[in-house]
Amino acid sequence: MNQAEKEEYLREYSILKNAGKPFFPYAVAKDSVMAVVVMVVIIFLAAMFGAELGPKADPTTTTYVPRPDWYFFFLFEVLRVMKNVPKFTDMATIGVPTICMILLFLLPFYDRSPERWIGRRPVALAAGLTTIFAMAYLTYSGANTGSPNSVDLNPPSSLTSSQRATFRAGEAVVGQSGCLACHVIGHNGNNGPGPPLTAIGTILRPQAIASTLRNPTAPMPSFADLAKDNPEKFNNLVNFLSMLQ
């Protein structure tokens, strides 16, 4: 907006404002009705759904799949999608959210046209609607994919189809068992406190992997119970890890 447009706006606004009503009580009345609605909704939700408390935090046994609160789903989904685009991996994680934040901050500085009626701001309308649909879609798909921790790897192309099935089954066990809280596998998981498992098949033989899982060094939890209660899952896990090379 140039100086003339600014003055034009201020002049027009002062006429509109003078023709308006006092804030108290007219706007205050609407705000109060809305405040009552907000309180009723909060109390209704609280009384209906309560607040649950899960099992106590235990840094040593992580058979728990971490999930953020729903309003972070879209963020985790962005990270998950970006991680699968290898070229962007490094800057993707927080780079994309950071860029979005900066764009949001600077909005009044790059959108400088004096037009305010959304019908005559096609770019803003398109950008706004796209953002809303993208956020809704990401929240929805974030809610429906497993946790941000679930593993998402491409099996090596040399595998036969039955090996491929084992690969997928073991991958699922890794996701359920929370290994990614401490290990990184490819682009998934946290780097530390455990060593990366991306190519663990080249370092350890299957027997060594199995015995590490049964008798690990602290802080890694033992998966001996899994081996006893569900040997098939355990074998899939071990085979999956030895295919990682």
Next chain:
Amino acid sequence: MPKLPAPPLPKSLQPRPKRPGENGNGAVRPVEAAQEAGITVVDWIDERTSLSGGIRWLLFRKVPKGINWFYTLGSATMFAFLNQAVTGVFLAMFYRPDAAGGAYESVRYITDDAFLGQLVRAMHKWGASVMIILIFLHMARVFFFGAYKYPRELTWIIGVVLLILTLAMGFTGYLLPFDQRSYWATIVGVNINGTGPFIGPYLSDFLRAGPEFGATTLSRFYAIHMMLIPGLIAALIGAHLYLITKLGISAPPWIKAQEDPGLRESQV
């Protein structure tokens, strides 16, 4: 300074002019003094603070014609924040930021044993979701109405900071119950922060209170969640509201000013 509009009180509530003879020149009788006690107190305070001008400026300013229900979303967000503040104070009366088990135990006590504890905790939890929905709706209203344009750019920037701080409240509060879900989600969250550009690693060291997730991490999240960020949010809401009052609420973009000759004359 232009003359402020008079409070729009109904006739019966407006101060009645004194009848002749009433309270002539004589001393103030005790009954009269008692009748006027409220006014006297207000006068006493106002004589020392001159607050009434500010309150009139805030309440009796005009808002343009055509203000609709979308304009209540900002104050609705503020009410959700007040709900968080009040329920949060009650939770803090019972909560202990003790990673060795005290934190979980105190939240269990609030949920299962304390009188209305489950309700207050649930109101805090659901209030957070409601506040986040409202803040996004408010932002959408401002965006589609073009209300961030000149002269309200700074109001918008303060708003974006409020949005980030509100999300940060959601993130730091999530750890406090210290159950499996909150513990592991927070570890993952902090590690993701650590991969961010430039300040990422410093930010996650700051959040963890060191390179590892340890016993002081919880106290740190607690202090950030209940002192640092709420203080910042309250101060910034103050600045946001000051600017809104100073600049006036934008008119809906479909309303155009009519050159009303009568209005012009009355202004002169």
